[in-house]
Amino acid sequence: MVRIDNSIYCCYGCATLDDVVSKITHSTSDVSLRYKQYDLAENFSQLVDYENLELYRISISLPAIHCSSCIELLEDLPSFNEGILSARVNFEQRRCVITATKSTPLSYVAQLLEDIGYLPQISLSQKQKDLDQEYNKTNLIKLAVAGFCFGNIMLYSFPHYFGLGLANDPFFTQLFSMLSVALSIPVLFYSGKEYLTSAYRALTAGKSHINIPISLGLLSLFCWSLYEIFSGTGIGYLDSLAGLVFFLLIGKWFQHKVYDHVSHHRNVQDFIPVVVRKKSTNQSIEWERIDKLSKGDKILVKNGEIIPVNGKLLRGNGVIDYSFITGEQLPERVSISDHVYAGGCQKEGEIEVELSEVPSAEKLWETWNIKQGAKEFETHWTNSISKYFTIAVVLIALISGVFWLYVDASKAAFVFSSVLIVACPCALALSAPFTYGGILRVFSNNNFFIKNADSVSTLSKIKHIVFDKTGTLTEKEAIQISFSGNEISHSNKRAIYSLASQSSHPLSSIIAFNLASNEKLEVKGFEEIIGKGISGIVDGKVIKLGSSQWLNLKQSNSNASLVYVSINGNTIGHFQIVSAYRSGIGAVLNKLGLNYNLSVLSGDNDAERSALQAFYNGFSKLRFNLKPKQKALEVKKIKTNESVLMIGDGLNDSSAIQEGNFGVAVTENLNGFYPGSDGVLISKSLNKLPKIFELARYSATILKLSLAFSLIYNIAGVSFAVMGLLTPIIAAILMPISSISVVVLDTLLVKQKAKRIGL
Amino acid sequence: MKILVLLISLSLLLASIFLYAFYKAVKKGQFDDLESPSMRILDKKQPKQLNQK
Numbered sequence: 001m002v003r004i005d006n007s008i009y010c011c012y013g014c015a016t017l018d019d020v021v022s023k024i025t026h027s028t029s030d031v032s033l034r035y036k037q038y039d040l041a042e043n044f045s046q047l048v049d050y051e052n053l054e055l056y057r058i059s060i061s062l063p064a065i066h067c068s069s070c071i072e073l074l075e076d077l078p079s080f081n082e083g084i085l086s087a088r089v090n091f092e093q094r095r096c097v098i099t100a101t102k103s104t105p106l107s108y109v110a111q112l113l114e115d116i117g118y119l120p121q122i123s124l125s126q127k128q129k130d131l132d133q134e135y136n137k138t139n140l141i142k143l144a145v146a147g148f149c150f151g152n153i154m155l156y157s158f159p160h161y162f163g164l165g166l167a168n169d170p171f172f173t174q175l176f177s178m179l180s181v182a183l184s185i186p187v188l189f190y191s192g193k194e195y196l197t198s199a200y201r202a203l204t205a206g207k208s209h210i211n212i213p214i215s216l217g218l219l220s221l222f223c224w225s226l227y228e229i230f231s232g233t234g235i236g237y238l239d240s241l242a243g244l245v246f247f248l249l250i251g252k253w254f255q256h257k258v259y260d261h262v263s264h265h266r267n268v269q270d271f272i273p274v275v276v277r278k279k280s281t282n283q284s285i286e287w288e289r290i291d292k293l294s295k296g297d298k299i300l301v302k303n304g305e306i307i308p309v310n311g312k313l314l315r316g317n318g319v320i321d322y323s324f325i326t327g328e329q330l331p332e333r334v335s336i337s338d339h340v341y342a343g344g345c346q347k348e349g350e351i352e353v354e355l356s357e358v359p360s361a362e363k364l365w366e367t368w369n370i371k372q373g374a375k376e377f378e379t380h381w382t383n384s385i386s387k388y389f390t391i392a393v394v395l396i397a398l399i400s401g402v403f404w405l406y407v408d409a410s411k412a413a414f415v416f417s418s419v420l421i422v423a424c425p426c427a428l429a430l431s432a433p434f435t436y437g438g439i440l441r442v443f444s445n446n447n448f449f450i451k452n453a454d455s456v457s458t459l460s461k462i463k464h465i466v467f468d469k470t471g472t473l474t475e476k477e478a479i480q481i482s483f484s485g486n487e488i489s490h491s492n493k494r495a496i497y498s499l500a501s502q503s504s505h506p507l508s509s510i511i512a513f514n515l516a517s518n519e520k521l522e523v524k525g526f527e528e529i530i531g532k533g534i535s536g537i538v539d540g541k542v543i544k545l546g547s548s549q550w551l552n553l554k555q556s557n558s559n560a561s562l563v564y565v566s567i568n569g570n571t572i573g574h575f576q577i578v579s580a581y582r583s584g585i586g587a588v589l590n591k592l593g594l595n596y597n598l599s600v601l602s603g604d605n606d607a608e609r610s611a612l613q614a615f616y617n618g619f620s621k622l623r624f625n626l627k628p629k630q631k632a633l634e635v636k637k638i639k640t641n642e643s644v645l646m647i648g649d650g651l652n653d654s655s656a657i658q659e660g661n662f663g664v665a666v667t668e669n670l671n672g673f674y675p676g677s678d679g680v681l682i683s684k685s686l687n688k689l690p691k692i693f694e695l696a697r698y699s700a701t702i703l704k705l706s707l708a709f710s711l712i713y714n715i716a717g718v719s720f721a722v723m724g725l726l727t728p729i730i731a732a733i734l735m736p737i738s739s740i741s742v743v744v745l746d747t748l749l750v751k752q753k754a755k756r757i758g759l
Numbered sequence: 760m761k762i763l764v765l766l767i768s769l770s771l772l773l774a775s776i777f778l779y780a781f782y783k784a785v786k787k788g789q790f791d792d793l794e795s796p797s798m799r800i801l802d803k804k805q806p807k808q809l810n811q812k
Contacts, residue, residue, distance in 0.1 A: 068801060090792040090795060091798065092795070152770075166760070
């Protein structure tokens with residue numbers, strides 16, 4: 001028998017089950033503030049897929065879905081909760097389509113999902129995701145059409161390839177040619193439409209684009225084939241044309257699939273309270289949008305919520321965590337009628353705040369220094385190379401075409417299209433996405449998620465890594481304080497608190513904060529000896545707090561900061577204050593130090609300087625007491641000399657993360673919000689960083705190899721083609737082979753490297 | 760050999776039907792999620808009546 005909260009269960013399994021079921025059947029917790037905004041009419045109508053007077057349907061992203069039991073539980077929601085009419089999980093996309101009655105608000109559904117362990121990701125930008133899906137479907141159909149036509153056209157070309165008797169039959173030659181022409185039209189103008197239009201757009205804008213030679217090749221193949229067929233001189237190369245498009249689309253589809261798995265965007269609005277509890281004149285509480293509030297309004301802020309506007313504390317225990325803004329990890333106590341500032345997070349109970357200025361959501365974003373809009377990505381060098389490559393190929397094709405026009409006019413068109421096709425730089429264009437795609441996949445298997453495949457190249461060029469301390473090098477709860485010695489009596493606690501709160505020394509304030517529930521007494525004869533300790537008389541007792549040296553005790557070798565306590569000359573024990581560094585962080589730093597310059601920028605005091613240096617002795621910068629803005633400035637300074645990666649806590653370092661060439665947010669789970677970051681690293685994978693960087697660096701080698709490979713291939717191919725020795729058919733067969741071999745080469749190299757370094 | 764004309768048109772027709780069926784399937788979302796149905800089949804419960812619109 002198991003007894004939990006006055007209920008008796010036969011076993012823990014039943015207890016857990018009942019707990020989950022009761023959460024589903026009746027809402028246990030208050031609906032969180034950030035979900036409330038979804039109920040506002042203008043947001044709601046944007047979020048739902050369908051609504052009528054009684055019900056609505058919405059597709060919600062639930063990244064926590066990971067096994068068949070999740071599907072079972074979520075799809076069973078309707079049988080436990082009347083308000084939910086149906087739930088259907090899409091496992092691949094980690095989404096759930098929920099139909100609910102209008103009497104069950106969306107915020108309630110969201111809270112319910114969170115309560116049972118599936119933190120929902122609802123954002124106003126999710127419509128984009130639906131568009132992507134639509135795009136994906138279109139691509140799949142384009143691929144199917146190309147495949148269908150390619151297969152059939154191929155069949156019609158077989159008689160010629162194998163020299164069957166049929167090839168000499170004028171009727172069948174004619175029929176097969178016409179069918180091929182008919183089938184190649186949808187291939188070129190439906191399946192291959194994107195290549196043609198983007199090449200056209202690039203040309204009209206006067207830019208070079210990888211799709212230009214592809215389009216030129218496709219068009220010249222098509223026109224040349226039409227010419228041959230209608231002039232009766234041959235059967236053309238329509239099979240190669242269709243095959244080309246088919247393989248190109250397969251590559252693209254694969255690429256999209258890879259990207260799809262790793263997108264992790266969240267909207268700023270998901271985090272910032274857009275609605276607040278406003279206390280109206282008749283003391284009733286109602287929800288109000290931030291931008292509709294005015295000066296003098298009174299709002300309630302509950303435990304764990306963010307204060308949206310500057311104001312004055314009217315009621316409640318103000319314990320406010322400003323770490324988002326200042327980086328200071330210890331919450332600040334605020335007395336009644338003192339000021340509280342926007343962006344602070346209330347930590348203890350409910351408070352009432354009177355607004356002292358007109359609020360605006362923009363201002364709150366500004367406080368957090370969250371720049372909206374994406375970072376500009378530098379174009380990858382393979383793109384810039386293929387730009388010149390493109391021009392070179394077209395030039396060579398033209399020159400050799402003109403040359404053959406004088407030598408042997410009948411071969412001119414043939415040489416022109418052979419050169420274009422065999423030298424088509426798509427192998428080059430494919431190698432970057434496939435290499436990066438492969439690396440991306442290895443990364444996400446190791447809990448490192450990158451927004452964009454192209455950022456792997458940025459990652460590979462990093463020279464300098466900047467760490468944040470709290471939450472990155474240390475565990476999230478950065479400070480552990482413990483007392484060893486005899487238990488302190490209540491009156492002594494009070495005395496120690498009163499003494500410690502007199503000093504602004506970081507260790508004193510940590511002790512004072514830890515004992516803050518005690519009442520403060522008057523301290524007489526307070527004395528602070530810098531570097532040693534503090535003393536004073538409280539309640540008639542002489543209290544000393546300080547180092548072992550100061551109290552004439554023998555020194556202990558400990559990494560932690562120890563603060564000894566002596567009362568009336570008797571040492572009663574010591575406080576032990578440690579930053580809990582992640583295990584193995586020293587090894588990580590030392591390994592990274594071999595290849596990179598390392599720095600630590602911390603918002604905390606410098607008490608940990610020696611501890612950090614004990615882990616790794618070659619930091620190029622070790623700065624403390626930095627505000628987020630100063631961190632960003634430091635990162636910017638480094639950026640002028642070498643490309644820098646900032647790795648830090650997603651929120652309070654967001655500006656520094658944004659400033660770096662590459663920004664990584666470290667998080668405990670994937671559900672957070674990481675403005676400005678290029679990648680998200682789950683904290684338990686932090687010790688894999690050296691390997692991750694090694695693989696990223698290796699990507700440059702892989703790309704160089706593929707470049708060399710495709711260059712040799714192309715030079716050989718082009719020289720044969722220029723000499724008129726290569727028919728367009730063989731060129732068109734060689735081209736996809738070269739693309740495929742480059743792709744296979746890249747994928748294998750990534751896999752093999754990852755295996756060798758143990759990722 | 761003229762029978763080939765009939766065979767070819769039949770094969771084209773058949774293939775077009777398949778292509779159309781594939782098109783329909785994609786549009787209806789049958790390829791949206793290739794994983795959950797295989798897990799859903801293990802669910803002991805009766806499939807629920809989906810009273811969606």
